[in-house]
Amino acid sequence: MNAIEIRNLQKNFGSKQAVRGLNMTVPEGAIYGFIGENGSGKSTTEKMICGLIIPSGGSIRLYGKDYTNAEVRSKIGLLIEQPGCFQNLSVWNNMMIQAANLGIESAEAEVAKVLKLVRMEGAASNKFKNCSLGMKQRIGIAMALLGEPKLLVLDEPINGLDADGMRIMREVLTDITKNYKCTVLISSHILTELEKIATHYGIIKGGEMIKEMTAAELDASCRTFIALKAADMNKTKLLLSSRYSRVEETEEGYIRIYDLTEPDEVTEFLYNNGVTVSEIETSKIGLEEYYIDLMNERRA
Amino acid sequence: MSENAIEIRGLTKSFRGLYALDGLDMTVPVGAIYGFIGENGSGKSTTEKLICGHLVPDSGKMKLFGKSYKNPGVRVRVGALIENAGCFPNSSIYQNLMMQAINLGLDDRDGEIQRVLKIVRMEDNAKLKFKKCSLGMKQRVGIAMALLGEPALLILDEPINGLDTDGMRIMREILVDITKNYGCTVLISSHILGELEKIATHYGIIRQGKMIQELTAKEMESRCQVFTSVQARDMQSTFLVMNHTFKDVKLIDGYVRVYDVDDTEKIVDLLMKNGIAVTEIKKNKIGLEEYYIELMSRKEGA
Amino acid sequence: MTHTRELTFENPGFYKRLKGMLGVDFYRLFHTPMYYIFLAIAAIIPAMVLSMGGQPNAQGEVVKLYENTWNIIAADTPLYVIKNIGEYANMNMVFIFGGIMVSIFIGHDYKSGYVKQLFTTHSLKSDYMMSKSIVGAFSMMCMCLTYLAGGVFAGVLTGADMSVNAGSLLIAILGKMIMSLGWASLYTMLNVIFRRYFGVSITSSFVIGTGIPVIGAAAVLGNNSALNIFLYGSSVNACLSSNIGTLVTCIAVSCVWAVVYNIVGSVILSRCDVY
Numbered sequence: 001m002n003a004i005e006i007r008n009l010q011k012n013f014g015s016k017q018a019v020r021g022l023n024m025t026v027p028e029g030a031i032y033g034f035i036g037e038n039g040s041g042k043s044t045t046e047k048m049i050c051g052l053i054i055p056s057g058g059s060i061r062l063y064g065k066d067y068t069n070a071e072v073r074s075k076i077g078l079l080i081e082q083p084g085c086f087q088n089l090s091v092w093n094n095m096m097i098q099a100a101n102l103g104i105e106s107a108e109a110e111v112a113k114v115l116k117l118v119r120m121e122g123a124a125s126n127k128f129k130n131c132s133l134g135m136k137q138r139i140g141i142a143m144a145l146l147g148e149p150k151l152l153v154l155d156e157p158i159n160g161l162d163a164d165g166m167r168i169m170r171e172v173l174t175d176i177t178k179n180y181k182c183t184v185l186i187s188s189h190i191l192t193e194l195e196k197i198a199t200h201y202g203i204i205k206g207g208e209m210i211k212e213m214t215a216a217e218l219d220a221s222c223r224t225f226i227a228l229k230a231a232d233m234n235k236t237k238l239l240l241s242s243r244y245s246r247v248e249e250t251e252e253g254y255i256r257i258y259d260l261t262e263p264d265e266v267t268e269f270l271y272n273n274g275v276t277v278s279e280i281e282t283s284k285i286g287l288e289e290y291y292i293d294l295m296n297e298r299r300a
Numbered sequence: 301m302s303e304n305a306i307e308i309r310g311l312t313k314s315f316r317g318l319y320a321l322d323g324l325d326m327t328v329p330v331g332a333i334y335g336f337i338g339e340n341g342s343g344k345s346t347t348e349k350l351i352c353g354h355l356v357p358d359s360g361k362m363k364l365f366g367k368s369y370k371n372p373g374v375r376v377r378v379g380a381l382i383e384n385a386g387c388f389p390n391s392s393i394y395q396n397l398m399m400q401a402i403n404l405g406l407d408d409r410d411g412e413i414q415r416v417l418k419i420v421r422m423e424d425n426a427k428l429k430f431k432k433c434s435l436g437m438k439q440r441v442g443i444a445m446a447l448l449g450e451p452a453l454l455i456l457d458e459p460i461n462g463l464d465t466d467g468m469r470i471m472r473e474i475l476v477d478i479t480k481n482y483g484c485t486v487l488i489s490s491h492i493l494g495e496l497e498k499i500a501t502h503y504g505i506i507r508q509g510k511m512i513q514e515l516t517a518k519e520m521e522s523r524c525q526v527f528t529s530v531q532a533r534d535m536q537s538t539f540l541v542m543n544h545t546f547k548d549v550k551l552i553d554g555y556v557r558v559y560d561v562d563d564t565e566k567i568v569d570l571l572m573k574n575g576i577a578v579t580e581i582k583k584n585k586i587g588l589e590e591y592y593i594e595l596m597s598r599k600e601g602a
Numbered sequence: 603m604t605h606t607r608e609l610t611f612e613n614p615g616f617y618k619r620l621k622g623m624l625g626v627d628f629y630r631l632f633h634t635p636m637y638y639i640f641l642a643i644a645a646i647i648p649a650m651v652l653s654m655g656g657q658p659n660a661q662g663e664v665v666k667l668y669e670n671t672w673n674i675i676a677a678d679t680p681l682y683v684i685k686n687i688g689e690y691a692n693m694n695m696v697f698i699f700g701g702i703m704v705s706i707f708i709g710h711d712y713k714s715g716y717v718k719q720l721f722t723t724h725s726l727k728s729d730y731m732m733s734k735s736i737v738g739a740f741s742m743m744c745m746c747l748t749y750l751a752g753g754v755f756a757g758v759l760t761g762a763d764m765s766v767n768a769g770s771l772l773i774a775i776l777g778k779m780i781m782s783l784g785w786a787s788l789y790t791m792l793n794v795i796f797r798r799y800f801g802v803s804i805t806s807s808f809v810i811g812t813g814i815p816v817i818g819a820a821a822v823l824g825n826n827s828a829l830n831i832f833l834y835g836s837s838v839n840a841c842l843s844s845n846i847g848t849l850v851t852c853i854a855v856s857c858v859w860a861v862v863y864n865i866v867g868s869v870i871l872s873r874c875d876v877y
Contacts, residue, residue: 037464038436134340159461162339264577276565352722355875373613375725386715402625
């Protein structure tokens with residue numbers, strides 16, 4: 001069963017189409033990385049899943065049921081843009097209010113547990129408005145985790161988190177998906193962080209899903225290449241172009257040869273032609289580059 | 301101008317007895333892009349708010365461009381984006397920027413607003429109400445607001461928050477441009493060290509309200525240990541050949557590591573002469589992120 | 603380091619700084635609906651009060667609240683001790699709505715975080731205090747005018763008595779408008795003190811705006827003209843039997859309090875964390 005199944009979802013704000021015919025399939029237990037430019041419709045989609053705004057058309061099914069189903073909705077944890085907390089109440093009271101809202105029986109123990117998870121147990125008595133950005137973000141994550149949600153919707157949760165915060169975040173997300181069968185929908189622009197945990201990806205542009213794939217598929221579709229550097233780059237490039245078909249120079253000052261797996265052959269070839277490489281490496285295109293390429297392709 | 305853009309000595313600030321800043325020192329030269337790094341709650345935002353005059357220090361000295369931080373002439377030239385762009389949600393982006401342009405007493409208000417909107421690629425959304433903006437768009441508006449009126453000092457707190465890849469690239473380009481060409485100074489705090497590393501010329505690392513290290517990007521590079529790792533089909537003979545020529549050679553994780561050799565071509569040359577074609581050779585450096593984590597864990601142990 | 607442009611700092615003078623801050627506040631005032639809504643409220647209220655029937659007396663007869671249209675603007679004589687709502691409800695009500703408006707206006711500054719831009723670029727907090735006081739006073743003066751228009755319009759419609767000493771009426775209206783400055787400064791100061799607590803700031807503005815403290819004092823002291831040293835006292839003093847002396851008192855009281863509140867507010871702002 002899929003945790004989220006969206007078909008032909010649409011949302012118009014006045015005459016502006018924020019989401020147009022979006023399809024999305026998130027399997028149970030996945031960490032679904034939701035990627036797209038600013039204003040591409042990520043937050044709008046997430047808000048519709050959480051029932052904060054009403055779709056103009058299309059269907060959203062969560063765990064096989066309609067998204068308005070009360071049972072499913074009580075199992076959603078969310079953090080969209082920033083935690084909605086009462087400014088003048090303490091962190092603890094804010095958490096207790098959400099625990100009451102969810103009808104959690106052992107509220108105090110549960111609140112203490114999630115606060116400990118995000119290392120905020122020492123700041124429980126602080127007023128929310130006195131917390132720093134990173135602390136607020138941690139509180140937001142803790143609030144989303146209350147009541148063992150089956151579906152977590154996180155919009156830019158890494159915002160303002162320090163290195164330690166990001167590590168905790170990764171650990172928590174991996175743990176709840178592996179051990180509690182929770183499903184996570186997470187959007188972020190920090191693709192290198194996302195790459196470390198995501199099992200599935202969805203790439204959105206202009207309100208449409210332009211690509212959905214698993215991490216394994218992404219890995220398979222990313223081309224391998226050999227990157228190298230030498231003292232005389234122009235000569236090196238000429239030499240390589242005469243022998244290999246896909247040679248490119250990157251902005252960082254490396255020459256890349258795509259779809260080739262014998263670097264020693266390259267080293268030897270260049271050496272015999274009077275060029276000594278200073279750096280050479282076999283590598284693979286990462287999520288970030290894949291994404292940028294995909295976006296450029298679409299633009300062209 | 302020889303003064304520093306920011307000079308802070310012994311700055312202290314407490315909130316109800318809790319010390320947020322405990323004798324902080326900071327020196328930011330004119331024209332620098334100063335990367336301000338620290339954990340959540342270490343006092344970064346507090347420092348920035350103090351510089352902008354949002355908070356009142358308990359004690360300590362703060363000078364901006366050699367003048368008191370209270371000098372109105374200097375303060376008019378400070379652009380800030382702290383935590384979020386403070387904008388009226390019911391007013392349009394254009395109106396919000398217009399108010400700031402009036403506040404700064406700019407002459408060509410409309411032209412200046414169009415200019416900054418164009419920089420952050422928001423010129424088509426000028427009429428949109430601020431509350432309708434997505435997180436990334438709000439951030440861009442905040443940056444545009446900070447750039448209004450050619451500031452001499454930019455204070456940016458987590459400006460990368462919510463920006464997409466394109467937004468981050470624009471951000472990098474602007475910051476490099478204004479510091480190089482207009483002599484602007486930038487103080488920027490971020491947790492995305494990989495991004496910060498691409499542009500920062502100076503670093504300040506803060507922990508529990510104290511500056512524990514200030515260094516230039518060059519110093520930082522030299523402090524990061526460098527070694528060269530080499531891989532070839534026949535690792536055993538590679539190791540033997542290299543061990544014969546260089547002093548400090550180790551075989552770790554399927555790579556031959558050579559320390560203190562900068563000229564990698566020499567290594568390739570040597571190995572080729574011995575009939576070995578390398579499959580991989582690269583210089584390894586500890587990045588800012590690793591350097592920072594190591595520094596933090598070292599301090600924790602101490 | 604090589605820069606194409608040398609950094610120079612000019613020290614902006616008092617007028618330039620105030621002009622910038624006033625520009626922001628007036629721009630916002632005219633570009634948001636709140637100001638116009640409050641102008642409308644100020645016009646509707648006197649019309650509503652004037653056309654209200656009145657209160658029944660002991661004999662069960664309905665006594666009209668106002669015999670004269672101009673009583674909706676000001677009372678006949680300065681009455682600090684009030685016996686019925688008719689003696690209380692006049693143009694002084696503008697200061698109650700004005701207080702609420704100033705609270706909302708300043709509250710939005712803090713709620714949205716726009717004060718960050720303002721305080722980053724203005725290190726002298728008196729700029730902020732003065733600008734808000736002036737904008738608040740301007741709004742209240744405008745509300746006085748729409749109040750007047752609303753009152754006269756309703757008076758003509760209901761056919762109430764229109765006879766009045768024109769000179770005293772003019773002085774009363776002018777006096778009340780001048781009092782706006784003092785009131786606006788007071789509200790600005792209150793909002794600066796309670797900047798973190800919007801509910802408290804709006805309540806305090808309302809309570810003080812109603813003049814309850816002065817009315818309370820009058821209940822003890824009687825109709826003592828010494829009460830004119832307070833903003834509410836002088837606002838009441840500007841009545842239909844006022845003369846030039848009343849106007850002078852109004853100007854003096856309003857200005858003195860405006861200066862006091864501005865100084866207190868500026869000191870508070872420069873000593874405390876602002877955001």
